[in-house]
Amino acid sequence: MYQTVIKGVGHFLPDRVVTNRDLESMMDTTNEWIVERTGIQERRWVEEGDGNTTSAMGVKAAKMAIEQAGLSKDDIDYIIFATLSPDYYFPGSGVLVQRDLEIGTAGALDIRNQCSGFVYGLSIADQFIKTGMYKNILLIGSELHSGALDKTTRGRSVSVIFGDGAGAMVLSRSEGKGGVLATSMHSEGAYAEELAIIGPATNRWVDQIIEENNPEDPTYRPYMNGNFVFKNAIVRMTEAIYEVLTKTGKSPENIDLLIPHQANLRISQMVQRQLKLADDQVYNNIMRYGNTTAGSIPIALSEAVQEGKLKEGDLLCLAAFGSGFTWGSALIEW
C-alpha cells in the first residue's frame, strides 16, 4: 500500500465583493443580524459576463494547485470534481476541467455531496492512490451559488449565507509515511429535504415546468431548515472528528490545525468548544467569503498554507457537514 500526500493546493475567488451592507439594499436584512448569527461580513459573487462558471473557477484553482505541486497537467491521471452547482445538468463539470486544462483522456468523476463533497472526494482519491490505481489526482471543489439564490426578503435566511468560489488540491502517491492518515464518510438520507433544491429535476421534468409556467415556484430555490441544520452540523462534525482521531490513536490536543467546513462561524465555534481547541488550532475565513459549500475547505486550506499556518509534520484535520445530510472528516499529517 502507498501513502497519499497533498502536494499542492490552490483557490480562486471572483473579484466582486458583496458586503452585508450591499445585501441591505436588496432585501430586509441588516449587517448586525448577519454578523451576529453567521459571522459573515462579506462574500464573493460572480459578475454576469465575467466568465466565472463553476468549472472555470475550478480550472483557475486547479492551475494554482498543480503549479504548487511542481507538476504539469500531464502528470494528472484522474480528476474528481465536487459541486452542487454544476455548469450543466449533465455532463458533470469534471470533464469540462479535463477539456479546458487539456489533460489527455484522464478519467473525470463528479461527486454530488454538497458541503461534504470535498471531504468525500479526498477520501475517494486517497483510496485510489493507496491501492496504486492512480499517482496524481486533481481534486476540485467549486461552487457558483449566486445565480440560484433568492435575493429578495423571502430568501434572506439562505441567500445571506452563500458565496461563490473554488479550491483545489493535488493528491499524490508516496512511499514514505504521513499524508492522509484516516478519513470518514457518513450520510443520513432521512433528512434529504431539510437542505435542498427540489426542482427542476426529474421529480418535475421540463414539460411539467413549462405547463405550470410559475417562475415563483419556491422549489427552484434552495430551501434550508436552518435551525435543524445548525444543530446537526455541530453534532455530526464533532463526531466525525473524533472518529478519525480514534482511528489513529490521537486526541483533540494533537490537532495543529482544524479546518471545519465554513458553514457558519457559530457552528465552527461550537465544534471548537466541544473539542476544547484553542483559537490558533482552528482556521476560519467565512467572514470574508460566506459558505462556498464544496469550495470552502480547499479555499480555507489554500489560504492557511499561504499564511504559513502549516509546517511539515503538523496534524491537519478537515471536517464537513451538509445537505443529504452528509458529513465526513480527514486527518492528515502535513
Ligand SMILES: CC(C)(COP(=O)(O)OP(=O)(O)OC[C@H]1O[C@@H](n2cnc3c(N)ncnc32)[C@H](O)[C@@H]1OP(=O)(O)O)[C@@H](O)C(=O)NCCC(=O)NCCS
Ligand atoms: C440560517 C441561520 C443563520 C438562521 O439563524 P437562526 O438563529 O436559526 O434564525 P431563524 O431562522 O430562527 O430566524 C430568526 C428570525 O430572523 C429572521 N431572519 C431570517 N433571515 C434573516 C436575515 N437574513 N436578516 C434578518 N432577519 C432574518 C427570521 O425571519 C426570523 O424572524 P421571526 O423571529 O420574526 O420569525 C442558522 O439557522 C444557520 O446558520 N443554520 C445553518 C446554516 C448552514 O450552515 N447551512 C449550510 C449547511 S452546511
